[in-house]
Amino acid sequence: MSEIPGDLKFLKSHEWARVEDNGLVRVGISDHAQGQLGDLVYVELPEVGSNVQAGNGAAVVESVKAASDIYSPVSGEIVEVNENLNDKPETINEDAYGDGWIFVVKASDRAELDELLDADAYAELIENEDH
């Protein structure tokens, strides 16, 4: 299990959000989540320019085992998606917190970020899940 980067915030459903220097919010799934899902084989990305609501499905990742909705941690407009995942969905398995990011949201309500778990709280959540 890799270290959970301290600058990330999390949904209980295992998506991470990182506020970038330009204020945009980059989103992916946790290393724990990719491990649970197993080898990823397909990612259904949202459309650039579409709007997403916090806590609603924005993308779908499919592993050999199962399909999972990816919820957006914040509301706003999708401004970028990780096209690289179309050919290499396994990037999420290899680097969940880095190259395996899924989409970037221009948040309409930054206060939503305060509702998310910080890295320590998320670590505690998955710790409890394992027992």
Place this chain on the structure above:
Amino acid sequence: MTEKTVLNATHRELGARMVDFGGWDMPINYGSQIEEHHVVRRDAGMFDVSHMTVVDLHGARTRDFLRHLLANSVDKLKVQGKALYSCMLNEQGGVIDDLIVYFLGDEFFRLVVNASTRTKDLAWIGQQAKAFGVAVQERPDFAMIAVQGPNARAKVIGLLHEVDRARIEKLGRFAAAAAQGPHGAPLFIARTGYTGEDGFEIMVLSEQAITFWNELVAAGVAPCGLGARDTLRLEAGMNLYGQDMDESVSPWEAGLAWTIALDEGRDFIGRKALEAQKAAGVPRTMIGLVLDDKGVLRHGQKVLTDRGDGEILSGSFAPTLNKAVAFARIPSGASGDVRVDIRGREMPVRVVKFPFVRDGKPCEGI
């Protein structure tokens, strides 16, 4: 209460991700399910299948009993050690289980049945056996390891006692024989499997299973989880009980017509129902599907045809093909214009013959 095989701690030491598998705590993978799939197609991998149920049948009328119990005909088994795949049906022609039967002696046959159906199988077999005076003995003292892949047989044979090597080398497909493993461990070696590759399924006494597993690891056989076993058997066109057929489905509707022996004068359980269904017209049929677009076919998805809806049975991403394949049951007589509802989107799929993969390579037209 979750059951554990004798290899449970060994799997955990190897870093396996364990899941509940029909009441058994089993490894789904040891890291990457896809890599484990490929190692079986290209080299040699092994699976702990000790959760499967081994049942020995003894008695003078055992062959008569099996002629009655099974939809395939044990009369095809003429040489000691030969094995046969068969369905065991209820009176309505529904599939109680699928199994392998080994002919081990004039009064001795061995069955391997599924883990998930163990209780009902033992009850059914025991009930039917009474009239034939056949003794039904479960063999929980055996562990079972499936070693599969193009190099699987060579790696196993290298571990056998020298006197056994030539004989096991010559063992034909779907046949079994006894041999001595490392340190004289008695093994029951069958040239069978559930992956579409050559290899052996090996019964070993529980107390010798960990040592044997470790010898196989040292011989270069990669531990593989039941996740890879599922994608391998699907590519190989093999049914999974509970997903592709159950008691509400006849073998005609499950792609298993080839296992039905309507030999003259044999009164097996379910025969009348099968013959009646065939005469009246079988309402549903099992087909193979390939999705050329991105996405994954999965169990339970709706299949749309010009004769009405069907459903995906086993469906998965197929690592050898790098796209999704599935079995589906649809109304008989439907045209080849078939779509699958994937999360509300109707995706066109191709109807194909299965197996999808044979001897490590995609089959023609897949």
